[in-house]
Amino acid sequence: MENTWLVAALWIGLALVSGLIAGWTGISISLVEIAVGVVAGNFLGLHPNQWVNFLAGVGSIVLTFLAGAEVDPVVLRTKFRESVSIGFLSFLLPFIGAFLYAYYVLHWTLEASEIAGIALSTTSVAVVYAVMVETGLNETEIGKIILAACFITDLGTVVALGVLFANFNSWMFLFIVATSLILAFVSRFTPFFLNRYGNRVSQLEIKYIFFLLFFLGGLATMANSEAVLPAYLLGLAVAGFFLQEKTLTARLRIITFSLLTPFYFLKAGLYVSLPAVVTGAGIITVGLIVKILAKFLGVWPTTRFFKFGPREGMYTTLLMSTGLTFGTISALFGLNHGYINQVQYTILVTVVILSAVVPTIIAQAFFRPDREAVTREEKLEAKLVP
Template sequence: MNILENPWFFISLWMGGAFSAALLALRFKFPVAIAEILVGAGLSHFLDLSNPTEWMNFLSKLGATMLCFIAGTEIEPEFFKQTWKKSLLSGIFSFFLPFFAISLFTHVFFHWPLARSIIAGIALGTTSIAIVYTSLLERGIENSSLGKTLLSSCFITDFGSVLTLGLFFTHWSFFSLLFGLLALIILWFFPKSLRSLLSFLKKSPVSEPEIKFIFFMLTFLGFLASMAKTEPVLPAFILGILAANAFSQEQLLRRRLRAVAYSILTPFFFMKSGFHISFHMLLVGFIPILLLTLVKTSFKIFGVFPYLLLEKHPIKESLYGSLLTSGGLTFGLIAAHYGIQTKILDRETYSLITLATLFSTLIPVYLAGILLPKHEILKEKEVVLKKELGEYEEEG
């Protein structure tokens, strides 16, 4: 029997790769997600693992679903209530301008089929909440007017990207509408009962019933989404948003859930995202990758920069915020991952989109850091940074 078919060897290889990625990220100070993608690409090429097994695909989907749920819980309910109306226009422009620009550009100039162009538009129209939050936190401005505006805008942007993916690629039928309605009913009652349920479940802290309940909700909604022939990430993100208020009061639960997700599940998603990358496309497709990066970044700036100026932020801060919103990993990779699993994307176009997602995250965020260097942060801010940075680095 081929040694790679032994599940014990394969899972040790997988977790060893995730551990190696964590070491690389610590050594070179870049996001763990990028390191896991690169390690996954390396395993795929050197061990000929380009065709993952069914259980690997499932764990990858579960990791993506968990990521979307956690991203939804990152919302701060109080300031979002205060700023969402102001940030609505910015969030809409932040997603839809690059979405339409990339979709049109790839359809007209690359001659991609419409479905492939839409996937590219969704993947490159997103913004990483983790990257934005971490950068604001490092500068001690997460509670400033600029920080609140950017974070509220990010939530609207990401909701738009997940909703667009669900709407465009749902196979509408009577049964999809029926299962979708059932999911909406569950989501409606979920926040009304969550807080009291969490208080009751605390009576048995050793068995972690709260985390089991979250996994039950995510997997059951994933079942309903699969029966409705749509993506499980959409109800997972909405569930996270609805749970945000309760999670804001349950920081320990949030940390425990992240520990489970980031140590076991998300490496399956990020490393499998690297499985389908062709290193050959990094050479032959370098110009298209740069073009996609340029189009995305330009339209992100065009969508966010004028709004920040209208909100009376200085030009330097407005440009900083615009560059920061260009960074997007998780939802971009989820869209690309969906594309290759459904065979809308082939390996070459998947590689172009994924590499453009990485480039359009690293370059603008690096330029934003140069434009607005870190301010002196109060000692208490440094304590918060040490506590929080590890929580957000996985996604962004």
């Protein structure tokens, strides 16, 4: 019989080790947790059980909600062209490139190639948001543009998955109607609820957020969609209010990064089978190159068109090249519904996880903008604007 407490101690111990390594090396904690998960899965025989899957799922949902809540509505409006252009091209070109590679080079079926296109077109909200928070760039305009562009990219992947594979039944109709109604009223009701019931020992505002996330996630699951989609939309709906509620946001971050996201990122690393990686190294390498190259062709010229600095443009391009949450979800969707087999799933998930690690390490090591310098420049630009 499994000893729940020892299993929990093992997972939290790995998270603790990951945090220490991240502190010693300066590498983003999310990437270290993924790498530790790879080692634990291949050499320690670690595997997720039901409650680990639940905590990891909650971690991805709340992290996605927080990422949506960090999208400044003012920046989204004032930098609408930049955000939409970067986000849309970040989705479109990798989708086309990965689809063509899978269909014409690997000779996968049409459905498997479509899954490949969707899985490799994503940008990892989880990784990008974690990096933004660690560096403090989520408080800057460039960070908010990147988060807004991530939203557009992943919205494109969700729409593509829905149009190509969704089962439009009564549950899907109910999910769409319920989500639309909640999103329409939540931005007005949330300030009222928090002003009336917030700041109590029982933390009713946290329970309120979790209730909405779980409820919409449950409806999404019934509709064969994914719980992270309404979480992102819900975060975006309350973003204006949450940007003013720094204390509430900080409490949610503490819960998320200390307890929930370690399970999510460690579990993501478990999907990488090193023997399978060695066997399919050529295919995986080319797939990673296709994704990153397509992202560069779409994002880098767009950042230059909108007069991003060379450093900021490269940093934006590299972070938009990451993938994790929606990529693994899309691959798992294809596997569960028989559109791809286990070998194809391993290839896609490995490419997705490598895309979370490689571009982020390069971006953080060589192109990370200095937060203070960026803030000073943004303040100067604001003064110069009439």
